[in-house]
Amino acid sequence: MSTQSRRPTRQQLAVTTELQATADFTSAQELHARLRAGGSAVGLATVYRTLTSLAADGEVDVLRTGDGEAVYRACSSGHHHHLVCRDCGRTVEIAGPAVEKWTERVAREHGFTDVAHTLEIFGSCDAH
Amino acid sequence: MSTQSRRPTRQQLAVTTELQATADFTSAQELHARLRAGGSAVGLATVYRTLTSLAADGEVDVLRTGDGEAVYRACSSGHHHHLVCRDCGRTVEIAGPAVEKWTERVAREHGFTDVAHTLEIFGSCDAH
DNA sequence: GTCATTGCAAACGCTTTGCATCTGT
């Protein structure tokens, strides 16, 4: 089902809409509960399938909470990384042009093309 | 059991020793398998309990892989990243002092302490 | 002897999947 084409169905539209209506990172379970509460019931499996597919196409950001739950958020456009508090889960978006260039260069130096990367920063934020 | 006091037993010693013998982040399962293979069998639950406790006391770093598995590493062991070929799986170890400093600085600027990070670079290597 | 630790297996929570049904085009 994945790459490049989604949204033919009521369910997928409900998921993407609900996701975009939420600024914060949201778990699949929570999204599912919210949809159900909002009247537009969607199967949990479908929520997972849609989110997985959206993530594969890079249309949403995914990351893992400290206890291993996946949380999703509609991309706020462009490429960026996350600074995540391991205590409270607060996240800050980070842009780092220097890092982008560095990864690109290092990869090329080793003969790699079509370069992509993942970077997450963890710490304890001062709200503690 | 937790805070500040561990290691009275053969099992806990085996876990910490094996962990320190490994530079990279390692999952509980893998550690368990390695211990078993190495002759010093330890129950899986005990491996988990020990790692959790060590992590709680800040004696090991913990983070989550992309698929939600927890991986552990003895603090202060050599740190590096990986450049991974998405076609053949070939992996190159990368050291990037600049990136280390950058993540540290960015995190501090946002009031985060106790900073750790994950970074993986993906691409297609020239062996194709 | 006392109290913490171990090991096993059962329980858990999140996620994925098999399969029959339903939908969109």
Place this chain on the structure above:
DNA sequence: ACAGATGCAAAGCGTTTGCAATGAC
């Protein structure tokens, strides 16, 4: 009509926990 999406319930996986047995001091 057909390919793909859906829903349910069952299976998977990593992780945690209850509890009796074991081990440390």
